[in-house]
Structures are given as structure tokens and as C-alpha cells.
Amino acid sequence: MKAKLEDNTAEAKQRFESPVPELDPIMYPQSVAVIGASSAFGKWGQLILTNIVAGGFEGKIFPVNPKETSLCGLPVYKRISDIPGPVDVAFITIPAGGVPAILEECGRKGIKGVVLITSGFSETGSEGAALEREITEICKRWNIVLIGPNTMGIISSYAKLFATGTHTRPRPGGVAFVSQSGNLGNQLVHWASQQGIGISQFIGSGNEAMLGCADYLEYLEQDENARIIMLYMENVGDGRRLLSVARRVNQKKPVIVLKGGRTSAGKAAAASHTGSMGGEFLIFRAACRQAGILNVDAPAELLDLSAGFSSLPIPKGDRVGIVTLGGGWGVVTADACNENGLRVPDIPEQIVERLNKYLPPFWSKRNPLDLVGTRDTEVPIVAVEELLKWDGIDAVISLGIIGRTELVRLLVNSTRRVDPTASAEVLDEIEGFVEKY
Structure with a gap:
């Protein structure tokens, strides 16, 4: 039996790690089922179903609940086998104990993907971990791709599929976000939406019983809608594979990582809510730097960088011009550039001479360009344009002017x-x- 299990594990690893995971049926489905769909306000079966319907999903929607007849204007099916026609992905919201039997039904129906919202698995202890192993084996046997368990759902904006408990529906855009914390991830998606940052996909990876961040990276590498990839991670898993994949993906599109569980307190919190264990952070950060992956320290930084990457071209080099209305802004920005390996070159005399026409004699005459609080609204524009025309820099930062x-x-x-x-x-x-x- 042991040898057989090891063989199954090897087959599953080959199936789900090498090639790219088959996530299209989940992220771009033609039909979805919500198992445990409910009319009870605030229950997961109600949250997921109403969000999918209200979000304008254009495919077929099949609610499943033996106690209901109609929900959101849709007929409700008592069993999965009663659903007419194929189902690409099932969102499961029933209690953990009933999940194995439901997954068997999904397998017999030929359902290709499952997003398992239900909690009560490895994050709860040894019994939950055993149940998680059982459902994973069922999915492998039926060739079902599993997201979760213990996930807050997914978003695929271009497919008009909004299947999370929080009814945030971001506009389509270039930022894909994979988060091991569903709540944190959904909050960031909401803030991104408020700031006008377009989201291509959100994946709450949950306990990652079958697929981990490296798998999602491989999938998003191939997806043209995803131009920037954000990761929130607590558990690194196979660190070598993750960094190898991220290094390759980073050659095509930026990868930005926020690592949770950097301290002993953070590690303990991570273990209690997702069943994950954080690795040594300093080693992780050094490896990210070697791979060219951007590592941030706070959730807001994820949004700032994703906004920048999704709205601006990537600079060709490391030379930065800085324009400010006050000296302090230039000082802290120059420090930040230097600390992050960027150069702040001196500006040539011809630019100084052109700007002398607009500025008092005591302006900085160097990079950063301190415009000394000028009230002439044309001067900041002229200064930025002069830097943009200069081939001695690769990017311009303008600040202390907004507001x-x-x-x-x-x-x-x-x-x-x-x-x-x-x-x-x-x-x-x-x-x-x-x-x-």
C-alpha cells in the first residue's frame, strides 16, 4: 500500500506540476455549479451564488441543494447528477464532513475543477489534515483540479466570474493576485478596485492541498491577461521550485511578493489560520533578490507597485530623475533610490540653463530638481519634459506637487x-x- 501511495504521489506531481496546471476550466468556465447554494443571507452558499449572478457571469449557473427549488431566479438541482449538461467548475460550500462524497459525485459528473470554500481541514489539526489528504486523493483519482480548501474564492474579471464572499467586482486589468489569506486578499482587491487598479484574476489559494503558488505562477505565466503577478505567501512550500518558476516568469512579467510570517509571532498566527508554517525570512528575501523578484513589507506596497507596473512602462535602466516642489521630498526620494540600487545622476548644464529661465537663482541646479515652491503651474511641466527628453535617465519621479x-x-x-x-x-x-x- 505504501508503494502504491508513493506512486500515486509521483503521478500527481507530474500531472499538476509539470505541465502547467489545467486551470482554464476554473478561470474561464462555460458553466458553474454552486453546491450548497442557499437562500440564508450571509451563508457561503448564498454569498457565492448571489455574487456570481449579480456579477453578470454569462455562462450556465447550476445551484445544487436538496432543500431548495429556486434561487436567484434559477432552478435548483437536488443532486449533481441531476444537472443537465456538462459542468466546468463546482464551488463547494457544504460542511467538511460531506465533502468526500460530494467530490465523488463531481468526479462521476466529469467536473474538471473544484473551488472548495469549506474550512475544517488541515488548519484545524491532525483530523482535519487527514480529511484533507482524503479529498486530495479523491480529486487526483478523478483528475479534478482543486483550489483550496479553506479558500474565500476566486475572481476572473475577463470571464465576468466573481465568486468570492465579498462582493467586490474589480474592473478587468493586468494585475493577477494569488493569496494564501483569503480575507487579506479580498481586502486588497477591494482597495485596488477603489484606486482604479484593474484585476485580471484573484485566487485565494487557501490550504493549497493540491496546487501551490508555484503552480499558479506557471499558469499565470501563460495567461496574456495577467501582466503583473502579486503573491501573498505565508507558506513557501517547495522553495527551490517556487523560486525557479518565479525567476523564469519574472523575465516575462513582474512578480511581487509579500511574505507573511516573517517573525515568530507572524509564524504562529499563520499556522493557526491556514495550517501553514513560515520559513526563514532572511533566506527567502535573499533568494527573491537573486531571482529578481520584488519583495515588499506591507500590503499597501503591493498595491503601489501593481499600480505602477500596470499603468507605466518598465524602465530600461536604473537612472532616475526627480522633480519636487520642496527639498525634503527630493532628499527622501534620492535616499530611497540609492537604497534600492538606483542612480540619481547629475543633470547636464544645458538643462540647468533652460530651467534658469523659469526659476529663481537659488534653485537646486541638480538632480533632484527642487523647484523651490514655485507657483507658476508651467514650471513643473517644463522640468519634467526636460528630463523626459534627456537620454541620461530612464525614469522620472515627480512628487511634492500632487495635492x-x-x-x-x-x-x-x-x-x-x-x-x-x-x-x-x-x-x-x-x-x-x-x-x-
Whole structure:
């Protein structure tokens, strides 16, 4: 029996690790089933079904629940076998104890993919881990691709498939996000949506019983909709394979990683909520640097970098020009560039001479370009354009300039409050101008 299990493990490894995992039926399905679909507000079966329907999924939707007859205007099927026609992916929301039997039904139905929302597996201890091994073996036997268990779901924006508990529906875009924490991942997707960052896919990988981050990276490497890949990881798993895959993928599209469980407290928290164990962070960070993978320290940094990569071209080199309205901004930005291996070269005399026409004699005359709080709205534009035309740099950072609209608004409000002689017409015109421009 032991030898047979080892053989099965080897076959599964070959099937799901080398070639690319067959995730298209899950991420771009023609038909979905929600097993455990419910009318009870706030239950997972209700959250997933209503999100899929409200999100405008254009394929077939099959709710399954023996106690219901109709949900969201759709007929409900008592058993999986009652569903007419094929099903690409099943979202399972029933209690953990019933999952093995349901997976057997999915296998007999020919369902190609399962997203297992249900918790109560390896994150709960030894009994849950044994149940997780059992369901994984069932999926391997039926050739079912499994995401989860203990996942908050997936999003595939280009397929109009929004299948998470949080009803955030980001616009389609170039950022793919794989997260071992469903809650953190969904929050970041929501914030990204608020900031206008387009999302191609979100995958809550959960306990990763079958597929890990390396598998998702291999899949997203092939997906043209995914142009930037973000990872939130607590458990590295096979670190050598992960970094090998990430290094290759990073040659085609940026890979950005936030590693949770960097400290002893973080490791303990990670083990309690996903059943994962964090590795040594300093080793992980050094390996990421060698592979060219961007490692960040906070969730907001994931969004900042994904916004930059998805909206701007990747610079061809490491030379940076900096334009600011105040000296302090230039100092901290130059420090950040230097600390991250970027160069801040001196600007040539001809650029200095051209900018002398617009600026007082005491301006910085070097990179960073400190525009000394000029009120001439043309000067920052001229400065940026001069740097963009110069072939001695590869990127321009402009900061300390954004926010003047708010400053003008505050000034107008103060003037209205304290100066009764101020012209209301003039103040209205100023407000209208800053709102427009």
C-alpha cells in the first residue's frame, strides 16, 4: 500500500506540476455549479451564488441543494447528477464532513475543477489534515483540479466570474493576485478596485492541498491577461521550485511578493489560520533578490507597485530623475533610490540653463530638481519634459506637487470664513478652476 501511495504521489506531481496546471476550466468556465447554494443571507452558499449572478457571469449557473427549488431566479438541482449538461467548475460550500462524497459525485459528473470554500481541514489539526489528504486523493483519482480548501474564492474579471464572499467586482486589468489569506486578499482587491487598479484574476489559494503558488505562477505565466503577478505567501512550500518558476516568469512579467510570517509571532498566527508554517525570512528575501523578484513589507506596497507596473512602462535602466516642489521630498526620494540600487545622476548644464529661465537663482541646479515652491503651474511641466527628453535617465519621479488642489480648496475655505470683503465670485472661479484642472 505504501508503494502504491508513493506512486500515486509521483503521478500527481507530474500531472499538476509539470505541465502547467489545467486551470482554464476554473478561470474561464462555460458553466458553474454552486453546491450548497442557499437562500440564508450571509451563508457561503448564498454569498457565492448571489455574487456570481449579480456579477453578470454569462455562462450556465447550476445551484445544487436538496432543500431548495429556486434561487436567484434559477432552478435548483437536488443532486449533481441531476444537472443537465456538462459542468466546468463546482464551488463547494457544504460542511467538511460531506465533502468526500460530494467530490465523488463531481468526479462521476466529469467536473474538471473544484473551488472548495469549506474550512475544517488541515488548519484545524491532525483530523482535519487527514480529511484533507482524503479529498486530495479523491480529486487526483478523478483528475479534478482543486483550489483550496479553506479558500474565500476566486475572481476572473475577463470571464465576468466573481465568486468570492465579498462582493467586490474589480474592473478587468493586468494585475493577477494569488493569496494564501483569503480575507487579506479580498481586502486588497477591494482597495485596488477603489484606486482604479484593474484585476485580471484573484485566487485565494487557501490550504493549497493540491496546487501551490508555484503552480499558479506557471499558469499565470501563460495567461496574456495577467501582466503583473502579486503573491501573498505565508507558506513557501517547495522553495527551490517556487523560486525557479518565479525567476523564469519574472523575465516575462513582474512578480511581487509579500511574505507573511516573517517573525515568530507572524509564524504562529499563520499556522493557526491556514495550517501553514513560515520559513526563514532572511533566506527567502535573499533568494527573491537573486531571482529578481520584488519583495515588499506591507500590503499597501503591493498595491503601489501593481499600480505602477500596470499603468507605466518598465524602465530600461536604473537612472532616475526627480522633480519636487520642496527639498525634503527630493532628499527622501534620492535616499530611497540609492537604497534600492538606483542612480540619481547629475543633470547636464544645458538643462540647468533652460530651467534658469523659469526659476529663481537659488534653485537646486541638480538632480533632484527642487523647484523651490514655485507657483507658476508651467514650471513643473517644463522640468519634467526636460528630463523626459534627456537620454541620461530612464525614469522620472515627480512628487511634492500632487495635492495642490486640496491646498487651494483649504485656502479658499479659510478666506471665506475670515475675510468678508473677499469677492465670492473670484473665490468661486478659483474653486471651479482647481476642480477642473
